[in-house]
Amino acid sequence: MKILLCIFITLFQLHLAFSQRDTTNSINGIWEMNGYGRIIEISDLEVSAYDISKISCLVNSKLSRADINQLGQFNLTHKDSLHLKLGITHYYLHRIKKLPPGQIITDSIQSKNLKLNFDVFWHTLNENYSFFKERKMNWKHIYTEYSNRVDTLTNEQDLYDVFLEITGKLNDEHTTVIPNDAIRKAHEELMDIQEENDGIPHISISELSETIVHKYVENPIKYGKSLSGNGLLNYGVTANNVGYIQVNNMIFFADYKLPDTLTDYDFLFAYLDASNKNPSYQEDEVKGIKYQMDSIMDRFKNTDAIILDLRFNTGGYDVVSLEILNYFIDTKKKVFSKKAKTIDGFTSAQSHYIIPTRKAYKKPVFFLTSPQTSSAPESLVIAAMPYENIKVIGSRTMGITSDVLEKKLPNGWDLFLSNEILVNYKGDCFEGVGVPPDIKIDYARDEDQFIQELSNQLKNGDKAIEKAFALLKNE
Template identity: 35%
Template sequence: MNFDLNLIRFSLVILITLSGCEQKSDSLENLPIGTWKSIGYGRILEIDSSEYKLYDLTKISCIPVKTGNFTDIRKAIQIKSDTLYYKIGFDIYSFNKMNQTPYSCLENQKGSTDPKENFEIFAQTVKENYAYFELNSIDWEFIYPVYEEQITSNTTEEELYLLFEDLLDTLKDNHGYIEPSEEVLNQMDSINEMPEEIGDFVVAGVIAEEYLKKDLTHDSKVARWGLMDDNIGYIQINAMWLHGNLHIPDSVKNNLGYVEAYVNEMESLSEPEILQIEVDGIRQTMNKAMKDLYNTKCIILDVRFNGGGHDDVSLEILRWFNSEKKKIASKQARINNSFTEELPIYLDGINTPYSNPLILLTSQQSASATDFLALASLSMENTIRIGSNTQGAISDALEKKLPNGWYFTISNEKYFDLEGNCYENTGIPVDFELNYPEERQKFFSSLIEAPCKDKQKTLFAVENVLIYNLINVGMPQM
């Protein structure tokens, strides 16, 4: 699994992390006091006049996940009749009113280390929420007993971890991930010595140095931009998170490394705060980059090394190339044996967008929120895609917690373009194929060994797609 997907839990937190805004006090009759069950996603939200409690729910379990002050969530929710709506970015999650909190939630299953209990809750969560049984030709009723019979009361934590990993691989889930305790990870690392690999930020730096004739980058850790020959603009964005200006002291960054220091700082913030900081950060970066590149004949947006982050960051990037609000996609979530109604997704515009061609450069390492960026670009008139199809890990990662404290994620959503096409697994196609190696390290090695050749291939593709699509370049901006 690539670097950014491993760290996605720290940037996205949990799907319904309810948090951090202040609001004037309400009268008791106006408060959403009571118990609410999510439509899809497997959540229970319990609210009284002073606090809320969040639970992960299946037919066989109810695990406490979070408790907080009611004022922390008041601005994020809206009540209509017996439905509670919770909004994060463009996502809107719906909860129906219940008469009372399920008894299983009050039993408090948190803390159990019994391997069989943890497996059963893991398996039930998959059964109720996984969105791609049909797409991936998965017969759950056949697969489940094969794994269930391997679990005994004597199963070690390491064995349980390996079984979960194997089951997620069998599901072919692009967002399937299990995060055990640090002790288990350390034990596994001591057993399995991993070969040294080329990191995505490393190869991205080599490519940026080769591509940029004039580097105009300033104040960004995960983006590079500047000018290439022939007045071609180049923007490289290597994550859909890590964009916030958190004012982390240099001593802390030098001691921990930028990513770990950033993650530690973000853990103290609420979900709305995190999202707003990330969007504000990429907005500042794009404002600087677009001022520098506004008069170029076209812009290459290179996201080949971008493993994902926040979908809202992707929309903010594309907003600078769009003039008016438009629907660009939709999504729905698994619920029982069906799916929720489709939620439309819109891209906002700006008054003076960049109107010359945008060349989106992708690879099979372009995943998750970067898949989503490529999906949204299908609805943009002046955008052309080159490179190779994206990874096809488009669903949000639904995070769940087990009684033993481990976290895992699965794909519970389907995303669609305006024609109703779903690109999970296959990825978003390109207009000009550059036939990159699918295997991550093979792809990175090919670029490290011959960055000049890669640049020549890219420029050849840009020249050809511009001519083939008969798009006028170098014209005055309107």
């Protein structure tokens, strides 16, 4: 589920966003993005996005020109240059004369060829993936190791098993292949059977987070629904006057009036479908979290400190993370920068700054992290590093700090990969190793083990929360 959250939000965050400001024909034509392996073709009637590699040019998506505003904002900076902005990221495109000759794949029989799909998979990562060194992967050796094996495959299920094996070696939860529904569901059912047969009782992460909230806060306020099925945002004041906020995703803050009966994947898919129809979806996420944080800060203005619990947060949008951080800082600072992989190197680094809100909290703040803190909440912790009033308690985060780049394979499957390098204000990258805490607690990196161990420890108190209380008492 964590993998699906990290990757499916990318269908909206990196699925090339446009909104027309200049209605003249000057934006018509074929545009290649600097980095990201993507070409955009704009005509009076249609906008087409293509994924390109050394050996392929594939249609990723098409939409009506009349619906171009659904996909974001762009600005024509020169007759041959486009600037696009989505969320906190800027993209730059240059005009080209035609699509790559000899690389376009449209034949339905050809698109089902197992070896072709493997080759496009390998070349796409070879040209766009940023962390082979950090993940200790010899990518050229992967082709040598698997190419002959793929020649012997007879069905797509076997090809999917190969993709799972390879991406498993990368150990990057932002990098995976999502096949068609039939193959995906067959694999999920197999995983469910294996979990049922392992003989180990499993407490869910939603049950654990709920238990912690009620242990420390009497009558907590709960808002929304997270991907895990518990509250999206749970908060209240502890008996010793500390504000406690538990944020379990950095998405789902826009109100799309979805049925309460939707859960798990059904909830995620319905939410993202609603987002896809909303040209201002990221702005609505920010409005949603801002409304909640304004209310929380009003309630917490007389507390002695605030604990922000990110231990169960499995991702979402960076814009939501930075909006939350605005409430705990008092000065504008550069918080991180990022650049994207290209065939020949990297795009220019983009620096990001945040500005405090008028309701900024000036007292001690403690962030709680775990190995399950992944993606967007990691951006929040990295962005908090320049601020001395914020202390991080827990263990290193998961270490998937890149945005996710979404691609198509010839057979229509989705390929997601990490293609951006994000570094903190000092230039340090935490991909693969996780963001370190200021005060360490040794949480298990395995999810089930982490949940079970933390659940067992609660009878003596939550170590991270109790540590925050002790630090506050000794100040």
